[in-house]
Every structure is written in C-alpha cells, then in structure tokens.
Amino acid sequence: xxxxxxxxxxxxxxxxxxxxxxxxxxxxxxxxxxxxxxxxxxxxxxxxxxxxxxxxxxxxxxxx
Numbered sequence: 001x002x003x004x005x006x007x008x009x010x011x012x013x014x015x016x017x018x019x020x021x022x023x024x025x026x027x028x029x030x031x032x033x034x035x036x037x038x039x040x041x042x043x044x045x046x047x048x049x050x051x052x053x054x055x056x057x058x059x060x061x062x063x064x
Contacts, residue, residue: 001019001020001021002019002021002022002023003023004023004024004025004026005025005026006025006026007024007025007026007027007028007029007060008024008026008027008028008029009029010028010029010030010033010035010036011029011030011031011032011033011036011063012031012032012033013033014033014034015030015033015034015035016034016035016038017035018035018051018054018056019056020054020055020056021054021055021056022051022054022056022057022058023056023057024056024057024058024059024060025059025060026059026060027058027060027061027062027063028058028060028061028062028063029063030062030063030064031063031064036063036064037064039062039064040064044062044064047062047064048062
C-alpha cells in the first residue's frame, strides 16, 4: 500500500518485486536493478498492466 505523490527512483537498488497497491503519481525508474532487468521481458504497457493488476498504478513514465 505504498503511495508516492511524485516520482519514485529505484534505479541502482537491489529491488526484486513491487508491493501490491503501489501508487506512483509520477515516473517509476527501475533502471539498473534486478526488477528493471526482469521487466524488460515485457513491453512497457504490459509491465504497467501487471502493476494495475496488483491494485496499483504509475501515472508517469516507466524507466527500465
């Protein structure tokens, strides 16, 4: 149930998954992280849909 009003930069972290109900009001940057590399298996729209399916959203861009 993490809510971020602006952008969330997780680039360079060791993050491997996102929490359910993640709400990001700006961009989500996953570059140079295990999750960012894993997300490349999906199109940007498909990965955003996975976040939607978990009850969340990203209003801005998804950087991977």
